[in-house]
Amino acid sequence: MSIINQEGLDFYREIREKSGQPIELCYQCQKCASGCIATEYADFYPNEILRLVQLGQKEKALNCSSIWICSSCETCGARCPNGINTRAVIDVLKEMAIAENMVKEKKVHLFHTTFLNSVRANGRVHEPVMLAIFKLKSKDLFSDLGFGFDMFKKGKMPLLPSRVKNRKILQNIFKQSYQ
């Protein structure tokens, strides 16, 4: 009898290998879930995500909200009695969800893309412009405008970006990371 098909098994093995985490050891003690303050606002607790991976439930694991609402606080991993760093597993799931076009929380992904575009352009994040672009693209221009003005008045929003000089290494890092 088998409860997991070949595709599911391949998925489990891939996540196991890329994350380097002993996912098979999770016995659902829920210590991670008890300490998780992010996924109570999403669909699956950390132990449930591990179970989905164990059972080869690719679509459910990739197309879920929790992996994006996770704030990477590392509490789950620090408390796991079996030494599973679930944050590392979640990072691999997110990267795969992007590759498979299964991103559930599009706004979070948009933020990451906008942030990294700013790094790619200058080598450092120019917060004022990065935030303005993000707010524009997410069609949410006005929610934090008051804070923006406040910080601008206090001189916390520099108009010009600070840029790195060695562009060659920067470009190479991005080029090779996205190969």
Next chain:
Amino acid sequence: MKLSYFPGCSLESTGKEYDLSSRAVCKALGIELMELKDWVCCGATSAHSTNHTLSVALPARNIALAQEQGADLTTPCSACYSMLKKTDYTLRNDETMRQKTENITGFKYDGKVNVLSLLEAIITGIGVKSIAKSVKKPLKGLNVVCYYGCLLVRPPEVTQFDNRENPESLDNIINSLGAHTIPWSYKTDCCGASLSLTSSDIVQKMVGRLLNAAKEAGAGAIVTACPLCQSNLEMRRNKGDTDIAAFYFTELIGLAMDLPDTDRWFKLHLVDPRPLLRSLSLVR
């Protein structure tokens, strides 16, 4: 003591007072900070959430620069610290990843540079006793809770710093300044970090929980060691809630040492901490 200094992107804007106070306090304590020449962004949550290779290569570039400068690397920002420290851990322990990263960034990792959070650098390099000796204006009457956040102590196998569930280093520093730290159960709970911009309603709930717990403990202020924690505690609280102030730990060290620029730092806060300090006659 000489250290390579990585300010990080936030300390150039939203966390400007953290940068100013870190530099001033280190100078006064005898730590020479040499800003890392041509540092690049650590990639933060956005890199490790979307591209593992990038999330190691960007911090590795900074470790390469620190290696050139020949001094241990410190950063006040917990998120930058986490990325740098994790990368150092990877380069030290994962040979395949080290070779790949060396090829991408064009340097040879020699493992001689240590990565330290500024909190760790101050507590191990200067120590609580020396800090206490340099206090000119004890922070009498100031009751605070210390908020370490997530990444100074986690993951424990990487950070190797303090107690993962009940850290005390920051409490020890703040106590040595003459302030009173109150025990509470939220020292290492998450503030919501970068979710602040994408799911601010969730972060508002997380921050509300922290502020309520701090009030319940009887604190007048929360002490932080991270620009993200600090800005979330100030921005994502209920409108008009000024009961609890939030300080960077370096600001309180500077205040107790009676450094000249403290007022300039406090002015930059989104929630003005000066009414609390005035009520305790700690500032004019």
